[in-house]
Amino acid sequence: MYKKYLLPSVRFLSRKIGYSIINITGLSVGIAIGVLLFIYVYDELTFNQFNEKLDRIHLVCIDSKFEGAHEKSSQTSPPMAEALIKEYPEIEKVARVFPFWENENVFLRFKDNIVPNLKVLAADSSFFDIFTFHFIKGYSSLALNRPNTVVITESTAKKFFGDKNPIGEVISFLYNRDYEVTGVVEDCPKNSDIYFDVVLSATSFYAGRDRTSWLSTYITTYALLKPNADRNTLNDKMPAFVRNHCEPVVKEYFKVSFDEYFKNGDYYNFFFEPYNNVHLSKDGLSDNSDKKRMLVLVLGVVGLLVLALASINYINLATAMSSTRFKEIGVKKTFGASKSFLTKQFVGEAIIICLLSMALGMLLVEILLPTFNNLMEKSYEINYLTNPLILPGLFMFAIILGILSGLYPGLVMSSQKTISILKDKQSISSNNRSNWFRNALVIFQFTVCIVIMIVTITINRQIRYMQDKNMGLDKEQVLVLDMIEGLKDKKDLFKETILRNPSIKSLSYVNTTPTRDFAFNGHHVIGSPLTENLMVASFVADYDIVKSLGLKVVKGRELSVANADDQYGVLINETLANKISKEDPLSIKFDDNSGAGLKAIYSVRGIVKDFNFSSLNEKIKDLIIYPSKGLEDRCNYAIIKLSTQNIAETVNSIENLYKKNTVNYPFKYTFLDDDYNKLFKQEIRARKLLSICIAIAIFIATLGLLGLASFIIKKKTKEIGIRKALGATIMSIEVKLIMQFSKWIIISNLIAWPIAYYFSNKWLDGFAYRTNFNWLTLFIVAICSLGIAMLTVAYHTYMAASKKPIETLRYE
Numbered sequence: 001m002y003k004k005y006l007l008p009s010v011r012f013l014s015r016k017i018g019y020s021i022i023n024i025t026g027l028s029v030g031i032a033i034g035v036l037l038f039i040y041v042y043d044e045l046t047f048n049q050f051n052e053k054l055d056r057i058h059l060v061c062i063d064s065k066f067e068g069a070h071e072k073s074s075q076t077s078p079p080m081a082e083a084l085i086k087e088y089p090e091i092e093k094v095a096r097v098f099p100f101w102e103n104e105n106v107f108l109r110f111k112d113n114i115v116p117n118l119k120v121l122a123a124d125s126s127f128f129d130i131f132t133f134h135f136i137k138g139y140s141s142l143a144l145n146r147p148n149t150v151v152i153t154e155s156t157a158k159k160f161f162g163d164k165n166p167i168g169e170v171i172s173f174l175y176n177r178d179y180e181v182t183g184v185v186e187d188c189p190k191n192s193d194i195y196f197d198v199v200l201s202a203t204s205f206y207a208g209r210d211r212t213s214w215l216s217t218y219i220t221t222y223a224l225l226k227p228n229a230d231r232n233t234l235n236d237k238m239p240a241f242v243r244n245h246c247e248p249v250v251k252e253y254f255k256v257s258f259d260e261y262f263k264n265g266d267y268y269n270f271f272f273e274p275y276n277n278v279h280l281s282k283d284g285l286s287d288n289s290d291k292k293r294m295l296v297l298v299l300g301v302v303g304l305l306v307l308a309l310a311s312i313n314y315i316n317l318a319t320a321m322s323s324t325r326f327k328e329i330g331v332k333k334t335f336g337a338s339k340s341f342l343t344k345q346f347v348g349e350a351i352i353i354c355l356l357s358m359a360l361g362m363l364l365v366e367i368l369l370p371t372f373n374n375l376m377e378k379s380y381e382i383n384y385l386t387n388p389l390i391l392p393g394l395f396m397f398a399i400i401l402g403i404l405s406g407l408y409p410g411l412v413m414s415s416q417k418t419i420s421i422l423k424d425k426q427s428i429s430s431n432n433r434s435n436w437f438r439n440a441l442v443i444f445q446f447t448v449c450i451v452i453m454i455v456t457i458t459i460n461r462q463i464r465y466m467q468d469k470n471m472g473l474d475k476e477q478v479l480v481l482d483m484i485e486g487l488k489d490k491k492d493l494f495k496e497t498i499l500r501n502p503s504i505k506s507l508s509y510v511n512t513t514p515t516r517d518f519a520f521n522g523h524h525v526i527g528s529p530l531t532e533n534l535m536v537a538s539f540v541a542d543y544d545i546v547k548s549l550g551l552k553v554v555k556g557r558e559l560s561v562a563n564a565d566d567q568y569g570v571l572i573n574e575t576l577a578n579k580i581s582k583e584d585p586l587s588i589k590f591d592d593n594s595g596a597g598l599k600a601i602y603s604v605r606g607i608v609k610d611f612n613f614s615s616l617n618e619k620i621k622d623l624i625i626y627p628s629k630g631l632e633d634r635c636n637y638a639i640i641k642l643s644t645q646n647i648a649e650t651v652n653s654i655e656n657l658y659k660k661n662t663v664n665y666p667f668k669y670t671f672l673d674d675d676y677n678k679l680f681k682q683e684i685r686a687r688k689l690l691s692i693c694i695a696i697a698i699f700i701a702t703l704g705l706l707g708l709a710s711f712i713i714k715k716k717t718k719e720i721g722i723r724k725a726l727g728a729t730i731m732s733i734e735v736k737l738i739m740q741f742s743k744w745i746i747i748s749n750l751i752a753w754p755i756a757y758y759f760s761n762k763w764l765d766g767f768a769y770r771t772n773f774n775w776l777t778l779f780i781v782a783i784c785s786l787g788i789a790m791l792t793v794a795y796h797t798y799m800a801a802s803k804k805p806i807e808t809l810r811y812e
Contacts, residue, residue, distance in 0.1 A: 023314050024357050026703045027401075030310025031361030033696050036372050037303030039380050044296045047191045047279040052132045053224060056092075057275040058231060060084070060221040061285060064268045066535075072283040075217040076270070081124070083245055084221075088237070090229035095127040096202055097194070097220045107483070107666055108198065110160045110171045116666060118156065118197040125201070128185075130224045131194060137167050138183030144201040151183040156197045171198075174665055175485055179204070190379065193279050193286055214249045215522065223272060231272050238270045253522075253533075291682040294763070298686065302693050305448050307401070309697055310357075312441045313704035314350060314405045343411055350406025351399055358398040375688055439744055445701040446748035446785060447755075452697060453781045454756035455763070456690040458773065462764060463683050465771040471676065472611025472620075473514065474550025474641070478672035479651065480513050481638040481658070486665030491632065494661050503643045503650040508548035509628055509635040511540035514613040515675040523624065525580055526589040526601065536576060536622040537613070540634050545625060546571075546608070548639045556586050556606030559627050567629040569605035576622035577607045590624070602626065612769075615679050619768040639672070698788060705741065705792045738790050745789045749782045 048054060060080065062073045081094040099121050106120045128140035128151070135143070136154055143151045150171065157166045166181045179200060188195045225231065246268065247258040262268055278285050280293040365382070373380055384390050487494050495507050512518055518537040525532065543566070545551070546558040554574065559566045570590065577585040588604045602624075610620045628635050642650050655667045677684075723732075757773060764770045 020353070022703055022706065023353050024360065026313040026700045027310045027354060027357035028360035028364060029696055030306050030700055031357055031401075032364035032368065033693065034303045034307040034310075035361065035365050036368060037299045037306075039382075040372075040376060040378070041296055041300045041303065043191050043378070043380070044280065044292065048193055048275060050132055050189045050192065051275070053130065054276055055274075056225045056227065056229075057130060058223045058225060058272040059275055059278050059285065060223055061271055061273050062217065062268070063271055065266050066262075066268075072285065073217065074220055074273075074278070074285045076219060076221045077214045077217050078219055079212055079214060079245075080270070081221050083241070084223060087241065088223075088234060090226055090234060091223050092226045093126045093129050093224040095124045095130050095222050095224075097124075097127065097222065098122045098202070098218065099220075106198075107174055107668075108160075108171050109174060109664060110169065112664075113160060114174075114664060114666065115156070115159045119195055120198045120200065121194070121196045122200040122202050122204075127199065128183075130222055133185040133188065136184045136186060137165065140183070143183035144199065146180075146182070147201055147204040148177075148179050149182045149201045149204070150179040151185055151199045152181055153185055153187045153197050155187050157181075157184050174483070214246055215253070218519075222275070225272075231274065235271050242269055290766075294766075295682060295686055299689060302452065302690070305452075306693060306697055306700070309445050309448060309700045309704075311401065311405045312445055313700060314353065315408055316438050316441050316704055343407070346409050347403055347406035350409075351402030354398040354402035354405065355395075358394055362394065375685065442701075442705065442744050443748045443751070445697075445704065446745055446789070447752045449694065449697045449701050450749055450752035450781055450785055451756045451759070452690060452694050453784070454752065454777055455760050456687060456694055457777050457781070458756075458760040458764065459683060459687045459690065461771050461774060461777075462767065463680060463687060466616050466680050466683075466767075466769070467677065469612075469616070469769060471514075472551075472609050475514070475672040475676055477642040477644055477647065478549070479640040479642055479654070480670050480672055480675065481640060481654070482636070482668040482670075483665050484509060484636050484638050486662035487658075488662075490661045491635075494657065495638075498640070498654060498657055501650065501653060503646055504654075505641040505643060506544050506547040507641075508544040508639045509542045509632070510545065510637050510639055511538075511628075511631075511634040513637050513639060513675070514549070514611070514672065515679055518613060518623075520621075523590050526591060534576075534580070534622060536624050539613070539623060539625045540628050540631050541625055541639075542628045542635070545639070548641045549611070550641070551611065552609040553606045554609050556604070558606055559625075566605060567627055568600050568602050569627065570602045571606045571608050571625040572604055573608055573620065573623040574610045575620050576624065577604075579622065616769045617767055702788060702792050705789060738793055741789050741793050742786055745785050746782075749778070749785060753778050 051057060059074055060076055062071075062076060064071055064073075078096065081096050084091055085094045099119075106118045107114055107116050108118055108120075109115070123144065125141075125144040128135070128143060138151070143149070152160070152166065152171075160166065160171060161169060166184060169181050170178045171181060172178045225234070243258055250256065250258050250261045273281070273285060280296060282290055282293055369380060369382070372378075382390060484491065491509060495509070498504055498507055518539065520535045521538050522533045523536045525534070539545075543559045543561050546553060553571070555577075559569050559571065563569070572580075572585065572588075580588055585607060586604050590602045590604075591600075608625070612620060613623065614621070640654065651669070654669075658665075658667050756778075760773055764773065
């Protein structure tokens, strides 16, 4: 039965080798890119799906508005968990989670065996009752219910203990705090937002910390609702819950009522967010979730568009080539072939091409997958045999794509009247409606290419703008040395020794560094009402911080060891100075109002020029720089300013000195300019991916245009001969034929410009500091797209126009 459908198609494809190669190449490349992007999009959309109780897991978040600034956050206070479980019968379990050094990796040791770069969390014992991490050894009910206990993953256990049973063994932080291993779980799935190698018992983490303050928000709280519990009902109860627990705190610290503190439209509330929504939350409730959401959306659309471009190529070329098959169709119709029979033949032809393209496309996927994994920092793999859905899915995808691609050409061809075909009075090429449809498809292809080109150029300009922007500090040749706690009481000796090196300009011990996390604490200006509480980023650093970061003091002076009272002096940035006192900010004094342990009163000694200490997505926030005198235990980093010469040799000398003064502590460092570049890693990744997609989209569109140009110019062979016989030059003929294709590209640009402008500006609006849309980009892209189209058709045009008239007039 299928023989009568497939054989004619196979014969036609074997006769039209060039046509077949163009279609199969275009489709296979489109399928390969589409599959790779689909793998990424599917992975992102199925994050956290491994959790068996996912539909009942909720993240407790804060929704607040203070002094007109609206913010949503997933960071809550320690006492919330206990209060929720007591007051909400709808909640089955609550667990608090704290990631150690969120932007860092931790080193742990077993005896003399140090294992680096471990992801460490602290969690309540109920953590494993909420999330699905299967135990290989030990029991979830006993795993974290005692202080100084840990659960480790299977791969971590092998790193520490090999094949030995780890239960009961003790592993330690480098500063000698010991933890007993009470459980081993399977490695975290790769598409999990909660990812760890080691989980500490929260009771040991909370030792020495205030667990009762509702003002300290530094942990993540998860709630497991009981079956059939309604999230909206719980959210409706939250305002009363907040008032009940937070109003006494407000009265104690600020001496006013809850309503007086949150006035003029300000508010403070908690809400339950389904955990399934968190990974791609538009409110940024997980790390870069808003950026990931945009990237998933963009790459999903681009993947579909690349597949659409490849399918359009087939439709366009199949429709154009159909005029060479009218006699075949006419004869078949004369012998009784029905419209459905002919349509099935063309669809079958498309299915054959799609199956061949799918096979070639998946071969390309396997070739490109390692590069794609490296770019996306993933480890995707396609298990054709272990996953029973992959091969049938790919086969069905090729069949559906073939049906969609072959349906229109089949319907067009089968609808022709037999008498018109046999009298040679019917031609697709002369059918204006078909011409317009074909032209519209070409316009669509190049419109897509042009939009992606403009958006990618805009992304590239913004990345360059961020890289070149003056951050207000000197980030070049600045080494950030981690794990300074390993120096213990040798910090002063280490600094004194290292500064003898003429290649080292300055060193400053700090509690954090630009681009890393800054704690925002409540601060009160002496003399102002207690209700005027400022949330300010706290930066603890020694007296050399101005020199080490190249900060500029615009008013007052920097802190100095020569002034004994500078132990209680601070530097503030311009943003904070303008907020608290535009006239004389140097007269301001602060006291800490957050319970963070800074009990003294601090006076402003100087104002530093604003510098970006976090992402350019946000405006510069209020900052106080505290002296480290008396707070040395908080400083876990050293910022070291190097000269521009002999950097490798200087780093080597720092390493030798560090290892000489520490025991079992690894030498771990970064450069500050690299840290800043990591802030826009998502943008760099998007630029690279879209650049690749541009190249692929242009390749596919150009491939289709090449085939279409070859066909159309071949149909105009006699017309070219007549024009040459009447005296037309090769140049005039080339110009006329190239203009026919160029007008499609001009129309594509006119359609693409407003679309690209809208999406480019929409993306740029996500940055507090952004470049402007460059209108010159539109004209550059227009010239490039015209050049691509002209070069594509130039060869065929020249070959047809350069033939002798006698050859072209005898054509066919």
